[in-house]
Amino acid sequence: MKMSLKASVVIVSVVIAATAVLALENGLARTPPMGWLAWERFRCNTDCKNDPDNCISEKLFRTMADLVVSEGYADVGYEYINVDDCWLEKERSFSGQLVADRQRFPSGMRALADYVHSKGLKFGIYEDFGNYTCAGYPGVLGYLQLDAQTFAEWDVDYVKLDGCYAHPSEMDRGYPEFGYHLNRTGRPMIYSCSWPVYQIYAGMQPNFSSIIEHCNLWRNYDDIQDSWKSLETIFDYYGDNQDVIIPNAGPGHWNDPDMLIIGNFGLSYEQSKTQMALWAILAAPLLMSVDLRTIRPEYKAILQNKKIIAVDQDPLGIQGRRIYKHSGIEIWARPITPTFQNYYSYGLAFVNRRVDGTPSDIAVTLQELGLYNPGGYAVEDLYEDVSYGVLTPQTKIKVKVNPSGVVILRADVRPTRALAQQFLEARTPYDPYQQVFQVRRSSFQKK
Ligand SMILES: *[C@@H]1O[C@H](CO)[C@@H](O)[C@H](O)[C@H]1NC(C)=O
Numbered sequence: 001m002k003m004s005l006k007a008s009v010v011i012v013s014v015v016i017a018a019t020a021v022l023a024l025e026n027g028l029a030r031t032p033p034m035g036w037l038a039w040e041r042f043r044c045n046t047d048c049k050n051d052p053d054n055c056i057s058e059k060l061f062r063t064m065a066d067l068v069v070s071e072g073y074a075d076v077g078y079e080y081i082n083v084d085d086c087w088l089e090k091e092r093s094f095s096g097q098l099v100a101d102r103q104r105f106p107s108g109m110r111a112l113a114d115y116v117h118s119k120g121l122k123f124g125i126y127e128d129f130g131n132y133t134c135a136g137y138p139g140v141l142g143y144l145q146l147d148a149q150t151f152a153e154w155d156v157d158y159v160k161l162d163g164c165y166a167h168p169s170e171m172d173r174g175y176p177e178f179g180y181h182l183n184r185t186g187r188p189m190i191y192s193c194s195w196p197v198y199q200i201y202a203g204m205q206p207n208f209s210s211i212i213e214h215c216n217l218w219r220n221y222d223d224i225q226d227s228w229k230s231l232e233t234i235f236d237y238y239g240d241n242q243d244v245i246i247p248n249a250g251p252g253h254w255n256d257p258d259m260l261i262i263g264n265f266g267l268s269y270e271q272s273k274t275q276m277a278l279w280a281i282l283a284a285p286l287l288m289s290v291d292l293r294t295i296r297p298e299y300k301a302i303l304q305n306k307k308i309i310a311v312d313q314d315p316l317g318i319q320g321r322r323i324y325k326h327s328g329i330e331i332w333a334r335p336i337t338p339t340f341q342n343y344y345s346y347g348l349a350f351v352n353r354r355v356d357g358t359p360s361d362i363a364v365t366l367q368e369l370g371l372y373n374p375g376g377y378a379v380e381d382l383y384e385d386v387s388y389g390v391l392t393p394q395t396k397i398k399v400k401v402n403p404s405g406v407v408i409l410r411a412d413v414r415p416t417r418a419l420a421q422q423f424l425e426a427r428t429p430y431d432p433y434q435q436v437f438q439v440r441r442s443s444f445q446k447k
Pocket residue numbers: 130131141165166167
């Protein structure tokens with residue numbers, strides 16, 4: 001079925017009071033963190049006897065650190081090698097310190113951090129605010145200061161603090177307290193919080209102004225699983241709740257829709273491209289959870305797509321939004337650099353969630369998407385490596401999107417001083433939070 005989209009844009013001029021955001025300023029995560037994280041692919045496999053190459057062990061992390069460098073991931077920005085659950089002994093030491101599993105991490109965590117640093121990378125670790133981690137290892141409750149100090153002594157660069165076996169109502173106090181102790185060590189460590197998601201599960205309304213103030217990133221929704229269905233529930237959640245979620249993102253503080261599962265078992269090639277494109281629009285951390293020893297070249301190419309990574313890492317740090325959703329077709333847009341006067345450039349993702357097995361056409365003018373710069377935009381396709389030259393706001397673009405696939409474009413604003421100045425006089429300045437462009441649903445026409 002061919003579809004054409006004749007849409008118009010409504011500028012919603014709801015004025016949201018400009019509130020100064022008080023954010024965690026530890027100098028870290030100015031753009032969304034990038035790296036490799038064990039959990040989604042390797043889980044809590046502790047059976048090094050029968051599965052020595054895949055169990056959670058220092059060997060696995062050293063191998064992945066090696067591959068992040070040798071296979072070119074570090075060159076495109078992947079930096080952190082992050083341990084997740086199941087690295088601990090079940091008991092603390094006599095003096096109360098956390099101890100890494102003696103069989104699986106015989107050299108200890110400091111040695112592993114040293115190894116990761118020797119590769120020019122950074123080292124992340126996992127703990128839990130409650131009495132236990134989700135897999136039942138000792139949590140930090142009762143040991144907040146000691147554990148923060150231990151991580152600093154081990155030269156950790158990134159701490160993910162989960163929220164199992166904890167009271168969600170205590171998190172408003174507990175997460176800031178652990179953050180305070182991290183800060184007091186004097187060692188800059190990215191602080192990744194699971195605080196809002198556990199409160200949302202408990203029916204509470206998270207206090208995002210406090211979360212922004214204390215965390216560099218946080219999880220809002222379910223753990224990602226190895227399936228397209230799981231991925232769809234995540235981008236539906238971020239789209240459906242975008243008005244609450246988007247304003248919380250910015251340099252130093254990010255929403256985390258969870259790991260990239262590209263290159264594993266559950267996503268097709270098209271679906272993998274969709275995850276990468278939408279994570280870039282969402283200004284999401286790019287944490288690969290995949291076996292870098294066996295990943296196929298086409299999936300590696302998706303993870304290493306520099307143009308999409310550049311959208312994700314855009315210095316403005318404005319999270320994008322879903323601007324159109326109807327009959328299985330979605331359009332997502334993210335304001336990015338370069339800017340010219342009051343005009344932004346954009347990352348634009350066209351997603352086809354239809355299951356009829358032929359590509360769908362989406363046709364729309366740039367101005368229908370909210371791109372009004374009179375000087376036009378230099379438009380290119382970020383997967384196909386095709387440049388469309390400079391298009392005016394009146395140009396109709398038509399993209400063919402494969403089922404469960406994506407087309408992602410980048411539209412860079414073109415400065416033309418005289419024209420723009422003239423246009424400016426007739427307009428109030430564009431503010432991504434104040435003037436939300438939306439493609440009107442009713443204007444969607446099916447042929
Ligand atoms: C954690 O353990 C303490 C001491 O046993 C207990 O009082 C508290 O209720 C536990 N917290 C949770 C969330 O289970």
